[in-house]
Amino acid sequence: MIVQMLIDGIAVRGAIEHENYKQKWSPQYEAGPTIEATEATFRRYVITDLLDDYRDATAPAERYVLAALLYEKTAELILLSNARWIGAGKYLPRRLAEFDPDRAAALAAPLVEGRHDQFANRIAIELDRAGGRVQEGFQR
Known part of the structure; x- marks a missing residue:
């Protein structure tokens, strides 16, 4: 994320401008993002x-694709629901581990080990923590 690079980076040129950016953006970065109720829902x-x-999938390729999407969407929801910045690619599990190493491990372990039922159960636990399932009657 650009803001993090500005805050954590080292100025090669323009040290004064860099310091001004750090002062301007640090409070917003440290406050974290907010998620509206409609977005969380x-x-x-x-x-x-x-x-x-995922629970209904029987084809291995389908399970792997769905598992990757579930991990990504669930990790993002965990982070955003706790005013933490998300990341893309390798930074998403890193952000989750920085926020809560135990939850990160609990989400990743069954995924990495191919324990599909346990992974689905972990997703359900995190979904419940965020407010539960949303199905019938949902309108965007």
Whole structure:
């Protein structure tokens, strides 16, 4: 993320400008993002749908694709629900581990080890922590 690079980076040129950016953006970065209730509900809806598909999937390729999406969407929901910045690619599990190493490990272990039922159960636990499943009657 650009803001993090500005805050944590070392100025090669323009040290004064760099310091000004740091002072301007540090408070907003440290405060973390906010997630609106409608956005959180939509994210829970997406996870609910993916989780149902994952539990029903029998083809290995489908399971792997759905598992990757579930991990990504669930990790993002955990972070955003706790005013933490998300990341892309390798930075998403790093951000989650920085926030809560135990939850990060609990989410990743069954995924990495191919324990599909345990992974689905972990997603359900995190979904419940965020407010529960969203299905019938949901409108965006």
